[in-house]
Amino acid sequence: MDLRDYIIRRLLLLIPVLFGITLLIFAVLMLFSPSQRAAVYATSPKALKNIDVIIQKYGLNEPIYVQYFTWLKQVLSGNLGFSQIASRPVLEAILDKLPATFELALFSAPLILIPGFYLGTVAATHKDKLVDQFSRVLAIVGWSLPTFWLGLILLMFFSGILPTGRLSNQAVLLKQSEAFTVYTGMNTVDALLNGKFWMFFDAVQHLILPAVTLAVVSMAALMRIMRSSMLEELRAKYVTTARAKGLKEETVINKHARRNALISPVTTATWMVALLFNGVAVVEIIFNYKGIGWLFIRSAQQLDIATVLGFSLFNGLIIMLFNLLADILYAYLDPRINY
Amino acid sequence: MKNRIKEFKKRMAPRIEELQFTIDKIKQSPLTLVALFIILFFVFIAIFAPYLAPPKGSDPYMMPNYGYSATPSPPSEEAVFGTTQQQYDLYYGCIWGARTAFKLATPVLGLVFLIGTGLGLISGYYGGIIDEIIMRSVDTVFAFPYIILAVTLVIALGQGLSSMIIALTVAYWPFYARVMRGEVLKQKEKDYVKAAESLGASDARIMIKHIVPNSIYPVLILASLDFGAIVIAGATLSFFGIGFPIGYSSWGQLASFARDWVSLNYWWATVIPGLFISIFVLGWNLLGDSIRDVMDPTIRRE
Numbered sequence: 001m002d003l004r005d006y007i008i009r010r011l012l013l014l015i016p017v018l019f020g021i022t023l024l025i026f027a028v029l030m031l032f033s034p035s036q037r038a039a040v041y042a043t044s045p046k047a048l049k050n051i052d053v054i055i056q057k058y059g060l061n062e063p064i065y066v067q068y069f070t071w072l073k074q075v076l077s078g079n080l081g082f083s084q085i086a087s088r089p090v091l092e093a094i095l096d097k098l099p100a101t102f103e104l105a106l107f108s109a110p111l112i113l114i115p116g117f118y119l120g121t122v123a124a125t126h127k128d129k130l131v132d133q134f135s136r137v138l139a140i141v142g143w144s145l146p147t148f149w150l151g152l153i154l155l156m157f158f159s160g161i162l163p164t165g166r167l168s169n170q171a172v173l174l175k176q177s178e179a180f181t182v183y184t185g186m187n188t189v190d191a192l193l194n195g196k197f198w199m200f201f202d203a204v205q206h207l208i209l210p211a212v213t214l215a216v217v218s219m220a221a222l223m224r225i226m227r228s229s230m231l232e233e234l235r236a237k238y239v240t241t242a243r244a245k246g247l248k249e250e251t252v253i254n255k256h257a258r259r260n261a262l263i264s265p266v267t268t269a270t271w272m273v274a275l276l277f278n279g280v281a282v283v284e285i286i287f288n289y290k291g292i293g294w295l296f297i298r299s300a301q302q303l304d305i306a307t308v309l310g311f312s313l314f315n316g317l318i319i320m321l322f323n324l325l326a327d328i329l330y331a332y333l334d335p336r337i338n339y
Numbered sequence: 340m341k342n343r344i345k346e347f348k349k350r351m352a353p354r355i356e357e358l359q360f361t362i363d364k365i366k367q368s369p370l371t372l373v374a375l376f377i378i379l380f381f382v383f384i385a386i387f388a389p390y391l392a393p394p395k396g397s398d399p400y401m402m403p404n405y406g407y408s409a410t411p412s413p414p415s416e417e418a419v420f421g422t423t424q425q426q427y428d429l430y431y432g433c434i435w436g437a438r439t440a441f442k443l444a445t446p447v448l449g450l451v452f453l454i455g456t457g458l459g460l461i462s463g464y465y466g467g468i469i470d471e472i473i474m475r476s477v478d479t480v481f482a483f484p485y486i487i488l489a490v491t492l493v494i495a496l497g498q499g500l501s502s503m504i505i506a507l508t509v510a511y512w513p514f515y516a517r518v519m520r521g522e523v524l525k526q527k528e529k530d531y532v533k534a535a536e537s538l539g540a541s542d543a544r545i546m547i548k549h550i551v552p553n554s555i556y557p558v559l560i561l562a563s564l565d566f567g568a569i570v571i572a573g574a575t576l577s578f579f580g581i582g583f584p585i586g587y588s589s590w591g592q593l594a595s596f597a598r599d600w601v602s603l604n605y606w607w608a609t610v611i612p613g614l615f616i617s618i619f620v621l622g623w624n625l626l627g628d629s630i631r632d633v634m635d636p637t638i639r640r641e
């Protein structure tokens with residue numbers, strides 16, 4: 001079986017999970033009364049005023065399986081309901097906030113990956129030495145601090161120095177002016193494309209605290225995974241062989257062991273992405289950074305169920321796709337894998 | 340009789356030796372002792388909460404507040420840790436918050452352990468269509484970050500402790516099912532299971548008497564690492580104002596009250612509840628980390 005067949009099989013396996021995801025969200029939806037559920041079908045605030053019409057139109061008093069297919073049809077046509085928080089359709093609201101969160105993740109990624117991989121490797125090659133103990137303490141403490149508290153503490157110390165939100169008022173004015181073209185929705189990228197360097201620095205300043213807060217937990221997790229993966233490789237026979245050949249320890253670690261040790265973190269990539277999403281919700285609320293996590297928590301606080309359920313569904317699908325990508329990458333990286 | 344005791348002793352000798360080895364290992368690791376000390380400290384607080392902070396209202400879990408001024412006031416004789424927004428007593432909230440933490444995390448952990456290992460056992464032992472259904476359910480739940488799933492469920496079920504327990508259980512059981520299934524698959528092919536089968540032992544007997552004792556350790560390690568994670572998850576929900584009603588003793592909620600007063604001038608409102616959560620979780624994480632070293636058969640004797 002080659003890689004292509006593997007990918008096709010993997011895609012077929014997505015079907016039951018896709019079914020499961022819709023079923024789970026639908027089950028949660030059915031916990032609400034028909035008049036509450038109406039918001040999930042409405043396409044405009046005007047429609048929401050006539051709840052009885054919606055209940056009639058979408059058959060919200062019909063048997064459950066009939067309702068499931070009606071709902072699925074709506075979802076597939078891209079209608080996730082009307083978001084009262086954003087006063088626009090849910091899908092539109094999510095897509096509007098998505099670039100902000102993507103930008104935050106983009107700035108957080110190097111803060112997670114570089115120290116995570118580096119410290120993990122160093123801790124493994126210096127097992128039980130000072131560096132290893134230090135990394136262990138760092139990881140356990142990093143795990144034990146709730147993200148929201150870490151965020152609050154950083155805010156407490158840096159509130160006068162680093163701003164919250166996404167942009168300063170001045171930059172918002174520029175962004176809304178006609179002279180500015182929005183290409184990606186990511187402020188840093190758009191600022192560079194428009195040649196406004198001061199706005200780029202303004203956006204970066206707003207990103208520092210959220211990106212650092214977001215990175216800590218994932219970095220600690222990655223470091224530990226990398227450490228144990230590296231330790232396992234160092235115990236393997238081929239490492240002994242490489243050493244017996246008289247290779248320098250540096251070469252053994254960098255060229256032999258580390259390359260194989262990198263595979264195992266890939267298998268946890270989905271889990272790491274999920275971890276990142278948890279953090280995004282917390283960090284965006286604390287630093288008032290208006291991305292999808294902010295949108296989700298705000299709508300949960302206001303009991304805006306259309307947005308809550310729409311976002312959950314959207315989130316489930318995104319992570320499922322990440323899962324697929326990670327599996328393919330894993331198969332590609334590790335030739336030993338049995339397709 | 341004497342002979343039987345002797346025989347029993349002889350039969351148990353390896354187990355006793357192993358236990359002795361485990362205890363020695365724990366004694367050698369100061370971190371484990373620190374972890375146990377922290378956890379016992381919080382157990383003490385939780386048990387003696389009614390004496391440490393005598394309840395003032397009809398519901399002991401509701402925090403008393405002294406007046407209605409929004410601004411937190413510093414530690415004083417009336418409120419030793421100071422008060423937070425709306426004059427809620429921080430000391431009272433932190434003490435009873437320990438009870439809340441145990442009341443939330445213990446049932447969640449118990450339920451995920453039972454449901455997760457049970458389904459993982461059935462899934463791994465029987466295989467086939469049952470395995471397929473259970474594992475696809477696991478994949479489905481894994482497609483949701485646990486905070487997102489738990490928030491969505493609590494919104495649907497309504498505020499309160501039982502909703503939080505259900506929501507977190509739904510979000511956490513798949514980890515246990517997956518680990519247990521993997522272990523069962525490993526054990527199922529071993530000779531001792533074949534031997535039991537050929538002696539005509541029933542499925543239930545093979546699973547419970549033979550497979551479970553040999554595959555439960557990794558799940559136990561996972562559980563000890565998860566206690567802290569569940570407390571953080573619960574605190575995060577109440578930080579969002581989603582888990583508990585306003586005024587309920589919960590560390591997460593106390594931290595959320597400090598949300599508008601994040602400044603060194605009101606440090607106690609932010610720092611104190613956060614310290615309670617962090618030290619509590621640190622205790623569990625230290626314990627989990629050292630249990631792994633002590634119990635894991637592959638590194639135990641290194």
